[in-house]
Amino acid sequence: MSDRANALALAEVRLTPVLVADPPLLNTQGVHQPYTPRLIIEVVTEGGVTGLGETYGDAGYLELAKPLAASLIGRPVTDLNGLPALAAEVCGDVAAAAGPDAVDVGGLRGVRTADKLRLSVLSGFEVACLDAWGKAVGLPVHALLGGKVRDAVEYSAYLFHRWAAHPGGRGERDDWGAALDPAGVVAQARRFADTYGFTSFKLKGGVFEPAREVATIRALAEAFPGRPLRLDPNGAWSVPTALAVAEELGDVLEYLEDPVSGTARMAEVAAALGGTGPGGARLPLATNMCVTTFDEIAEAFTRDAVQIVLSDHHYWGGLRATRELAAVCAAFGVGVAMHSNTHLGISLAAMTQVAATLPGLRYACDSHYPWQTEDVLTERLTFHDGRVAVGDAPGLGVELDRDRLAVLHRRWLADDGTLRDRDDVAAMRHADPGWTAPAVPRW
Ligand SMILES: O=C([O-])C(=O)C[C@H](O)[C@@H](O)C(=O)[O-]
Numbered sequence: 326m327s328d329r330a331n332a333l334a335l336a337e338v339r340l341t342p343v344l345v346a347d348p349p350l351l352n353t354q355g356v357h358q359p360y361t362p363r364l365i366i367e368v369v370t371e372g373g374v375t376g377l378g379e380t381y382g383d384a385g386y387l388e389l390a391k392p393l394a395a396s397l398i399g400r401p402v403t404d405l406n407g408l409p410a411l412a413a414e415v416c417g418d419v420a421a422a423a424g425p426d427a428v429d430v431g432g433l434r435g436v437r438t439a440d441k442l443r444l445s446v447l448s449g450f451e452v453a454c455l456d457a458w459g460k461a462v463g464l465p466v467h468a469l470l471g472g473k474v475r476d477a478v479e480y481s482a483y484l485f486h487r488w489a490a491h492p493g494g495r496g497e498r499d500d501w502g503a504a505l506d507p508a509g510v511v512a513q514a515r516r517f518a519d520t521y522g523f524t525s526f527k528l529k530g531g532v533f534e535p536a537r538e539v540a541t542i543r544a545l546a547e548a549f550p551g552r553p554l555r556l557d558p559n560g561a562w563s564v565p566t567a568l569a570v571a572e573e574l575g576d577v578l579e580y581l582e583d584p585v586s587g588t589a590r591m592a593e594v595a596a597a598l599g600g601t602g603p604g605g606a607r608l609p610l611a612t613n614m615c616v617t618t619f620d621e622i623a624e625a626f627t628r629d630a631v632q633i634v635l636s637d638h639h640y641w642g643g644l645r646a647t648r649e650l651a652a653v654c655a656a657f658g659v660g661v662a663m664h665s666n667t668h669l670g671i672s673l674a675a676m677t678q679v680a681a682t683l684p685g686l687r688y689a690c691d692s693h694y695p696w697q698t699e700d701v702l703t704e705r706l707t708f709h710d711g712r713v714a715v716g717d718a719p720g721l722g723v724e725l726d727r728d729r730l731a732v733l734h735r736r737w738l739a740d741d742g743t744l745r746d747r748d749d750v751a752a753m754r755h756a757d758p759g760w761t762a763p764a765v766p767r768w
């Protein structure tokens with residue numbers, strides 16, 4: 326190996342699970358726990374460069390990350406195409422943990438398959454390797470992906486019905502207050518717009534009966550005339566309910582996200598929707614639930630079940646897989662945008678780097694980041710005019726704050742295991758002891 330290649334070989338990989346404060350955000354499954362698990366990955370090259378990655382931190386992901394971390398030692402950071410085969414070889418047979426109908430967090434992340442679990446883990450390593458590679462050669466990650474086509478990536482305000490505080494005084498308190506009716510959600514949207522400059526708005530639905538959520542979208546449309554609005558009940562509605570909501574809101578929605586559960590029902594809704602929406606065009610359906618793997622694309626696209634796929638680089642297998650997804654979507658005339666789950670700044674930087682390289686990205690991306698008051702970076706990423714600037718600093722352009730990392734890791738160590746897996750249903754039981762995962766369709 327040349328000296329240069331040797332310097333790019335991996336000498337050390339560090340895994341640090343953390344628990345991150347999360348507000349009491351409501352969704353159709355329940356409510357967010359006061360702390361959510363994330364996994365921070367550091368890869369260190371022989372040349373002394375450290376790359377950062379982040380992915381889901383639930384126990385099942387962490388278990389796969391350990392053997393993958395060990396097997397990376399000695400391999401070059403540039404060997405990204407070798408990661409899937411390596412993960413398949415060393416991560417063991419996780420099929421038992423992911424039966425045929427398994428889902429993650431009640432379906433909020435779509436199906437749970439062995440392949441997808443592996444991809445969700447290796448994506449964190451891919452990002453860390455890209456960061457290290459970029460830092461080693463003095464190039465931003467977007468350059469390693471072929472170069473940026475925009476200088477800033479637009480994000481939407483991610484609106485949630487929420488309580489002022491977690492039940493029983495658990496967790497941290499923030500100053501957002503409750504948002505449980507149209508006025509509360511409009512006030513939340515106003516603060517997002519004023520603070521971050523967001524001009525498009527997504528409401529997490531499926532929490533209250535549809536008429537109440539329709540009224541909230543109407544209130545948002547009145548408060549922000551002409552602005553793109555989305556509603557996402559996470560598959561909680563029946564086909565007739567979805568069609569009724571589409572009929573009522575077709576003139577103000579940019580798209581309707583996962584109104585129903587599963588490709589077959591999405592196809593039914595899409596087929597029935599001809600003629601609604603602005604100018605008589607069909608109101609598009611978006612998903613981050615029924616198309617979350619390459620295996621699910623063929624059926625969904627040939628049945629015209631979805632018109633926009635919300636990619637999530639974590640579970641699609643990384644930044645390069647996200648670009649492959651975008652290419653497949655483009656070939657089928659399907660739009661692409663970006664989904665988010667609670668995440669920190671490393672993932673926001675990764676999302677921004679890859680989004681900057683996608684020519685066909687026409688929708689503002691989702692991000693939970695403004696809800697996260699804690700981070701592991703020395704400097705938080707910032708939104709201006711609803712956008713994150715795409716810098717040209719080497720790698721992801723972010724730096725780890727070791728003290729913050731240690732604090733959030735200590736919280737993970739101190740937990741007795743109840744918060745190490747995201748469980749919105751269990752969190753809801755602190756407010757409503759009889760709460761169980763709602764049957765779908767809920768309405
Ligand atoms: O668009 C989505 O479905 C999501 O962002 C999934 C998340 O889990 C969301 O429901 C949440 O944070 O409660």
Ligand SMILES: [Mg+2]
Nearest residue numbers: 557582583613
């Ligand atoms: Mg969604």
